[in-house]
Amino acid sequence: MQRGKYQPLAFRNTLDYDANFVKVIVLTGLDNKQNPERRTPLGRKKRTYGTNLPGPRITYTTTTQDGDQQCGSSVQLPQASYFALQLPYTCFGLGRTPNFVDQLTVGLGSKLRNWTQLIPNSQIIVVPKPLNEPSHWKAQLFVTPSKLILMSVVALGGTCLVIVFIILVLYIKEKREDKQERLQESHRFHFDAM
Structure with missing residues (x-):
């Protein structure tokens, strides 16, 4: 050697x-x-x-x-x-x-x-x-418990946060559209009132 x-x-x-x-x-x-x-x-x-x-x-x-x-x-x-x-x-x-x-x-x-x-x-x-x-x-x-359980909890929590964010965005969008629709309704001239 x-x-x-x-x-x-x-x-x-x-x-x-x-x-x-x-x-x-x-x-x-x-x-x-x-x-x-x-x-x-x-x-x-x-x-x-x-x-x-x-x-x-x-x-x-x-x-x-x-x-x-x-x-x-x-x-x-x-x-x-x-x-x-x-x-x-x-x-x-x-x-x-x-x-x-x-x-x-x-x-x-x-x-x-x-x-x-x-x-x-x-x-x-x-x-x-x-x-x-x-x-x-x-x-x-x-x-x-193994590491997979912790990773599953993190993945589930992330999915829930994404869903909550999507729901909030859609809720705010719907509120804005309702407000605009009410505003247009109030500015519309009503012929029945004459």
């Missing part, structure tokens, strides 16, 4: 698109009976959801921009005692598809529960309580 032949280079990725994801965590739903009931500042009962649950199977299905079916499946915390420790949640990368997640299925043993039409770029917390009644399992959706 010759000295000075190789140079380190850096590439800055400036692609301006959102990569969508869905993050799911399944909790135990256990609470500590020894602690007194806690209240929020507004007086509502504070919810406790327990800790992350090892073993639930999480599957999602969505439609890509090309119209193809995209599926993914994972197990939450397949292991946590040796090698690299896993994250307490399951994260699915959806790519550039801005579509809803058509179906999310959470399974514990032989029990399954489906949720439909979930928003991408969100975190879903599932509380499977009671375990033997999947119809009572709760899911809470926490949305992470």
Whole structure:
């Protein structure tokens, strides 16, 4: 190798698109009976959801921009005692598809529960309580807004301002025409008055 032949280079990725994801965590739903009931500042009962649950199977299905079916499946915390420790949640990368997640299925043993039409770029917390009644399992959706939402609000606001400006211009024009018409009417000679 010759000295000075190789140079380190850096590439800055400036692609301006959102990569969508869905993050799911399944909790135990256990609470500590020894602690007194806690209240929020507004007086509502504070919810406790327990800790992350090892073993639930999480599957999602969505439609890509090309119209193809995209599926993914994972197990939450397949292991946590040796090698690299896993994250307490399951994260699915959806790519550039801005579509809803058509179906999310959470399974514990032989029990399954489906949720439909979930928003991408969100975190879903599932509380499977009671375990033997999947119809009572709760899911809470926490949305992470992206830059596209801000751009959409700006575009909507700009459109509304343009429409308001057009309405004002037409309103002022109509008022002027009405004033001129009244002025011409008052200057017109009425033969009926003779």
